[in-house]
Amino acid sequence: MKRVVYISGSIVVSVVLIALFVYLTEGKHIPVLQPTGEVAEAQRNLFIFTASLSALVVLPVFALLAYISITFREGNTKAAYRPDWSGNTLLEAIWWGIPILIIGVLAVVTYQTSHSLDPYKELEGGKPVEVQVVALRWKWLFIYPEHHVATLNQAYIPNERPVRFTMTANAPMSAFWIPSLGSQVYAMNGMHSQLNLKGKQAGTYTGYTTNINGEGYAKMTFETNVVDQAKFNAWVDEARQSPNTMDRSMYEQLSQPKSITDKQTYRLADDQLFAIISSTFSHSHSSNGGH
Amino acid sequence: MNEFIQFILGRLSIEYFPKDPVTLGAAIGMPLTVLGLVGLITYLKRWNWLWSNWLTSVDAKKIGIMYIIVAIIMLLRGVADAGMLRLQTALAANGAAGPFSTDTFQQVFTAHGTIMIFFVAMGLAFGIINCVMPLMIGARDMAFPLLNAVSFWLFAAGMVLVNMSLVFGGFSNGGWLGYPPLTGLEYNPGPGVDYWIWSLQVAGIGSLLTGINFVTTILKNRAPGMTLMKMPIFPWSVLVMSVLIMLAFPILTVTLALLGLDRTMGMHFFTSDAGGNPMMYINLIWAWGHPEVYILVLPAFGIFSEIVATYSKKVLFGYKTMVWALLAIMFLSFIVWQHHFFTMGAGANVNAFFGIMTMVIAVPTGVKIFNWLFTMYGGRIAFKAPMIWFLAFVVTFTIGGVTGVMMAVPALDFQVHNTMFLVAHFHNVIIGGVVFGFFAGMMHWFPKIFGFRLHDGLGKLSALFWLIGFILAFIPLYILGLMGAVRRIDSYSDPTWQPLFITSGIGVLFIAGGIGLFVLQLAYSIWKRKQLRDETGDPWDGRTLEWSVPSPAPHYNFAVQPVVAERDEWWRRKQQGRTHVERSEYVDIWLPKNSPVGLVIGVLAGLFGFSIIWHLWWLMAICIVAIIIVVIRRTLIDDNEHHISANELFHEAAKASR
Numbered sequence: 001m002k003r004v005v006y007i008s009g010s011i012v013v014s015v016v017l018i019a020l021f022v023y024l025t026e027g028k029h030i031p032v033l034q035p036t037g038e039v040a041e042a043q044r045n046l047f048i049f050t051a052s053l054s055a056l057v058v059l060p061v062f063a064l065l066a067y068i069s070i071t072f073r074e075g076n077t078k079a080a081y082r083p084d085w086s087g088n089t090l091l092e093a094i095w096w097g098i099p100i101l102i103i104g105v106l107a108v109v110t111y112q113t114s115h116s117l118d119p120y121k122e123l124e125g126g127k128p129v130e131v132q133v134v135a136l137r138w139k140w141l142f143i144y145p146e147h148h149v150a151t152l153n154q155a156y157i158p159n160e161r162p163v164r165f166t167m168t169a170n171a172p173m174s175a176f177w178i179p180s181l182g183s184q185v186y187a188m189n190g191m192h193s194q195l196n197l198k199g200k201q202a203g204t205y206t207g208y209t210t211n212i213n214g215e216g217y218a219k220m221t222f223e224t225n226v227v228d229q230a231k232f233n234a235w236v237d238e239a240r241q242s243p244n245t246m247d248r249s250m251y252e253q254l255s256q257p258k259s260i261t262d263k264q265t266y267r268l269a270d271d272q273l274f275a276i277i278s279s280t281f282s283h284s285h286s287s288n289g290g291h
Numbered sequence: 292m293n294e295f296i297q298f299i300l301g302r303l304s305i306e307y308f309p310k311d312p313v314t315l316g317a318a319i320g321m322p323l324t325v326l327g328l329v330g331l332i333t334y335l336k337r338w339n340w341l342w343s344n345w346l347t348s349v350d351a352k353k354i355g356i357m358y359i360i361v362a363i364i365m366l367l368r369g370v371a372d373a374g375m376l377r378l379q380t381a382l383a384a385n386g387a388a389g390p391f392s393t394d395t396f397q398q399v400f401t402a403h404g405t406i407m408i409f410f411v412a413m414g415l416a417f418g419i420i421n422c423v424m425p426l427m428i429g430a431r432d433m434a435f436p437l438l439n440a441v442s443f444w445l446f447a448a449g450m451v452l453v454n455m456s457l458v459f460g461g462f463s464n465g466g467w468l469g470y471p472p473l474t475g476l477e478y479n480p481g482p483g484v485d486y487w488i489w490s491l492q493v494a495g496i497g498s499l500l501t502g503i504n505f506v507t508t509i510l511k512n513r514a515p516g517m518t519l520m521k522m523p524i525f526p527w528s529v530l531v532m533s534v535l536i537m538l539a540f541p542i543l544t545v546t547l548a549l550l551g552l553d554r555t556m557g558m559h560f561f562t563s564d565a566g567g568n569p570m571m572y573i574n575l576i577w578a579w580g581h582p583e584v585y586i587l588v589l590p591a592f593g594i595f596s597e598i599v600a601t602y603s604k605k606v607l608f609g610y611k612t613m614v615w616a617l618l619a620i621m622f623l624s625f626i627v628w629q630h631h632f633f634t635m636g637a638g639a640n641v642n643a644f645f646g647i648m649t650m651v652i653a654v655p656t657g658v659k660i661f662n663w664l665f666t667m668y669g670g671r672i673a674f675k676a677p678m679i680w681f682l683a684f685v686v687t688f689t690i691g692g693v694t695g696v697m698m699a700v701p702a703l704d705f706q707v708h709n710t711m712f713l714v715a716h717f718h719n720v721i722i723g724g725v726v727f728g729f730f731a732g733m734m735h736w737f738p739k740i741f742g743f744r745l746h747d748g749l750g751k752l753s754a755l756f757w758l759i760g761f762i763l764a765f766i767p768l769y770i771l772g773l774m775g776a777v778r779r780i781d782s783y784s785d786p787t788w789q790p791l792f793i794t795s796g797i798g799v800l801f802i803a804g805g806i807g808l809f810v811l812q813l814a815y816s817i818w819k820r821k822q823l824r825d826e827t828g829d830p831w832d833g834r835t836l837e838w839s840v841p842s843p844a845p846h847y848n849f850a851v852q853p854v855v856a857e858r859d860e861w862w863r864r865k866q867q868g869r870t871h872v873e874r875s876e877y878v879d880i881w882l883p884k885n886s887p888v889g890l891v892i893g894v895l896a897g898l899f900g901f902s903i904i905w906h907l908w909w910l911m912a913i914c915i916v917a918i919i920i921v922v923i924r925r926t927l928i929d930d931n932e933h934h935i936s937a938n939e940l941f942h943e944a945a946k947a948s949r
Contacts, residue, residue: 017762024794025770028787032706032773043706050700054693057657064664065685072603074673082669086606095661096612099654103696107647110700114643117702119636172473173569175634175709179775183705186635188570189472189563193636206785210634210709210777212466213473215393218780281564 031179036201036226039117039182046113053102119185119195123162128196131155132274133167135174135187135209137257138216143246143274149239150246150273152254152264154223158232159202165195168278170255172213178224180205190281199226216259223263239265246273301906307460307482311392313375318458347885349436350846352740354443355421359733361450362414365406368454370803372403377764377796383782384789396781397464398483402453404467405487409494410450412587412721415729417446417501420529420590423736424505426837426844428526429514429853434507436883437925442497442504444893449494452900456486460904463487466779468576469550471561471569476554482904485554488547489900495543496896502536505529514836516855523835523858524613528593531617532586535624539582546575555903570635577628585624587721589617591728592659595684598677598735599663601831603670606859609662616655616662623652633701634708642701649699653692660685675831676750680731683758687723691716694769712772715765722761730754730809737816738825742843746823749812756805764798767791828947834862839870841947850940851876872944877937884933888925892918 035041071079115121122128132143142151157163167176167187176195177184180203185195187209207222227235244250246266251273254260270276309315332338345353379396383389391399421439425432433439456462460482465474474484509530513522549560550572559567600607607613629637629645663685672678694716698704707713730753738744768776771791776783816823829838836853837844839861851872857863864870895914902910 013759020794021766021770024767024791028774030770030773031775040706043703046700046703047697047706050697050703051693054696058689058693061660061664061689062686065682068664068667069672069674069682072667072670072672074671080669081604081671083605085608085669087609087611088665091665092609092612092658092662095658096654099657103650103654106650106696106700110646110650110702111643113700113702114639114646117705118639118642119705121639172478173470177777179706179773183702184634184708185705186632191636206775208775208777211470212397212779214464214478215397217397218393218782221784 031205035180035182036199036203036205037178037181038123038198038200039196040180041182041200042113042117043182046109046117049109050106053106057099057102117183119183119193121196122164123196123198125160125162125198128162128164129157131157131163131165133165133176133187134274134277135167135169135171135176135213135220136255137171137214137259138220139254139260140176140207140209140220140222141251141254142222143268144236145268145271145274147236147239148268148271149236149242150266150268151239152266153221153261154225154263154265155207156225156227156232156235157197157199158229159199159226161229162196162198165197166274167193167195168274170277170280173211174209174213174220175211176207177210178205178207181224181226184210186211190278192278202226202228214257216257219259219261221261240267242267245269248273248276251277298909299907301902301908302482303905303907309457309459309461311395313391313395314398314457314461321454321458343885346890347440347887349432349440349883349886349889351421351425351433351436351439352844352846354439355418355423356740357443358414358418358421358446361447362411362418365410365414365450366806369403369407369411370799370806372399372406374796374799374803375399376403377792377799379781380783380792381789381796384792385784385786387782389781391781393781394461394464397779398462400779401463401466401469401487402456405463405491406453407721408467408583408587409491410446410453412725412729413494413498414446414450415733416532416587416590416725417442417498419594419729419732419736420505422740423732423837424526424529425508425512426739426840426848427523427835428509428512429517429836429849429855430508430512431848431852431880432512432883433504434512435504437886437888438500439504440886440889441892442501442889444889445497445500445896446494448893448897448900449490449492449497451897452486452490452493452904455901456483456490460486468580470576471550471553471567471572472563474550475562475569476557477562485551485904488551488554489903492544492547492551493896493900495540495547498536499540499544502533502540505533506537509533514853514855517860520611520614521855521858521860524596524607524610524617525590525593527614527617528589528596531621532589535582535586535589535621538625539579539586542575543579543583546572546579551903555906573632573635574628577631578625580631581628582624584720585620588724588728589620591684591725591732592617594728594732594735595663595681596659596666597835598681598731599666600859601735601833602675602678603667603672604832605666605670606834606862607662608666608668609658610858612658613662616658619655620652623648623655627652630699630701630704633704639701646699646701646704650696653696653699656692660689673831675734676745676747676754677731677735679751679754680727680734683754683761684723684727684731687719687727687758687761691719691723694719707772709778710772711768711776711778714778715768715772718761718765718768722757722765727754727757730757735831736837738823738830738842739828739837739844740842741820742825743816743820743823744825744830745816746812746819749808749815753805753808753812756801756808760798760801760803760805762798763801764795767795767798771795829861832865834859836861839864841944845943845947847880847882847935847940850944851878874941877941877944879934879936880940881932881934884931886925886931888921891921895921 134141142155169187174187175184181197185193205224242265244266247269309318379389463484552558559565561569561572627649630649633642734750825842828841895918899914
């Protein structure tokens with residue numbers, strides 16, 4: 001009787017929990033699993049691959065746990081009782097061996113994807129669009145050195161074209177992440193780090209800092225607008241006519257510790273701005289050893 | 292004159308009193324609670340009892356109990372903190388204001404992480420080990436009993452510093468590992484980060500001394516006949532954990548000291564400018580931080596190994612494999628630290644190396660799980676409360692292990708690092724692994740320490756609440772991470788996240804319910820202690836030496852020094868009917884006398900931390916000199932042991948067995 005209560009109880013609880021999570025995720029946008037960028041797509045596939053591979057070990061463990069718990073419960077005197085059974089070389093070889101095989105497969109994939117999805121690696125599809133990113137307390141400054149424009153809290157990138165973000169900061173360590181497009185990289189004072197991305201579908205995607213950098217951290221988000229090349233060109237032309245100018249005095253204003261969530265577009269008046277910002281801190285070196 | 296006042300008061304100032312109502316409430320409530328306790332002890336005239344039985348005790352079991360009491364009180368605070376965090380995120384969606392200011396929120400999550408790791412998980416680990424490890428290896432005490440007391444009081448002093456920040460000055464807002472430059476002077480000049488540094492520094496020294504003590508005890512104080520390969524698995528896990536402590540904690544001490552020098556002396560180890568390098572800090576803190584994860588989880592593995600064998604009434608499956616798995620984890624845990632910051636821009640080969648090393652750890656860990664399962668196979672499993680914790684552990688820890696392996700793939704980590712997915716993962720392994728293990732251990736060994744069992748049903752119910760709460764609290768966080776929710780946010784603009792955050796908050800309530808049931812279990816069992824009394828000393832049909840002595844275990848542990856021939860010594864003796872000890876086997880013993888040195892050093896170390904936080908240099912100098920004097924004075928005392936005759940031991944043993 002007690003057992004019936006236990007079993008039916010746990011089935012009810014499981015069903016309720018599963019129903020709850022189906023309800024909670026129903027129709028919601030999950031950018032990491034529904035990506036719109038080339039890098040993020042590869043990462044979504046990697047996510048599904050590793051999860052499935054792990055399931056190969058986990059599901060047998062759960063099944064074994066249930067089977068053994070039920071069969072060898074104290075009340076079941078029919079099951080064989082072997083109090084001195086202390087080991088079995090073959091069995092132990094199996095459960096050293098299978099995980100080693102699985103991890104072996106995963107290690108190969110890890111090595112390959114560490115290279116193929118290296119944030120520093122340029123993506124195929126022609127010369128990348130250069131975007132310089134500065135994490136400030138607490139707002140994101142984007143500089144387009146080739147197009148001579150700059151933006152605040154919003155980025156425009158052409159669809160289906162590789163983009164190279166080069167990051168620095170004038171703030172506690174921050175991180176640059178657009179989940180729909182893929183990969184995050186830290187942005188640090190006096191250093192440059194890099195992230196190569198490519199949009200595959202026009203749209204507007206939110207970007208975040210994933211590393212806490214003080215009071216305005218949670219509100220320090222930005223919009224990434226992936227637009228067709230023609231629209232991008234039109235946007236650049238319009239931005240160049242902007243009455244707002246990005247120069248050193250404007251930068252000085254923005255670098256004050258204050259949360260700003262408004263979006264702005266500027267004409268870039270100082271081509272050296274990014275270089276000056278990243279050399280604010282007297283030692284300037286690249287953040288990576290391998291590149 | 293002004294200079295003199297500044298010299299005396301340092302940077303103490305009225306402006307550091309809390310202003311917002313939440314912290315003000317805590318700031319007033321906490322001293323009142325302490326005052327109330329002091330009043331109560333005075334009213335009950337218990338000061339003498341407290342002083343001679345507890346505050347000056349060097350008995351490992353009593354020190355262990357004090358660790359556990361502190362850890363459980365801190366668990367209540369840590370869960371209250373978690374409740375505040377999830378209350379804020381349940382409400383602060385889409386422009387709505389939450390109940391707490393950003394600064395309060397950031398202090399709360401920093402305190403939550405710091406307290407849960409250093410003062411709950413470490414406290415429970417040290418507490419349980421102190422209570423049972425010497426018993427399991429047939430030792431009367433730790434190798435250095437007084438040093439053990441010093442360790443505990445340093446731990447307590449660190450705990451007091453963390454909580455003092457609530458009353459005066461505020462805590463760090465830089466996260467539990469306090470990455471500079473956010474925690475550097477430039478961005479964070481107030482006393483909060485200093486509270487964080489010096490509470491960890493004081494407690495960390497205590498942990499290091501404990502590690503040394505455990506290693507020495509296990510290597511030197513084992514019962515005659517107990518070779519290392521005849522030692523039960525729990526002491527094995529403690530040995531490996533302690534080696535990790537000895538290797539890792541000095542890194543923490545140095546890292547925090549360098550950050551402290553940056554902050555108090557204006558140096559430039561980790562600043563953005565003048566040649567400092569914050570990336571060095573991040574490497575160093577994780578060179579300690581990753582082994583720390585195994586410092587916490589290995590003793591829990593050890594506990595489960597004992598529990599599964601005991602309640603399955605069967606010898607542990609694959610003992611040698613278990614030992615080798617422990618040693619493999621010990622070695623590997625030192626070469627994975629970079630996986631905490633794949634996103635800092637290291638090259639693909641560096642990332643791949645650390646990623647693969649991380650996955651390799653999953654192999655010995657997985658092997659342990661299979662060995663536990665096959666310990667149960669062919670057994671007669673009694674599903675008492677500790678086994679329910681074990682089942683909950685296997686389910687949650689395995690899921691946590693899977694997400695861990697996933698995040699070990701650098702290219703995948705780039706999409707989930709520092710998001711709620713990561714938060715869910717490490718709670719998955721730390722709650723599922725560490726907390727469930729320690730609760731199982733407490734319920735298993737409680738009768739040995741206190742002489743009566745804990746109510747079994749309430750223990751099972753507590754485990755069930757923890758498990759349901761755990762699922763409700765953390766599965767939504769996994770999903771939120773994939774939706775783009777980053778960690779440590781106090782507000783968000785996407786309204787579709789809110790139902791998941793609310794579900795997570797409900798999960799915290801269930802967990803709080805689980806803790807409430809545990810407290811109820813304690814209270815109810817104390818009330819019904821006569822019915823729950825353990826007359827035999829061996830309520831679970833145990834396998835190892837701690838069950839060979841009466842419950843509660845006498846302060847000298849063993850009236851007669853046991854001699855060991857087998858791995859499961861007590862089980863074999865019972866099978867062969869060799870449980871009786873002859874009068875002729877009793878001999879006189881000498882035990883260490885109580886000493887206030889531990890308490891005094893703890894108080895002085897706490898004051899030392901306080902004086903650095905507030906720049907009271909004169910007080911700091913006094914504390915250092917005083918500690919040196921106390922230590923020298925102690926070394927001059929020769930008469931520090933007391934004697935118990937064979938006759939007394941025999942009569943006490945006879946009384947206990949009646």
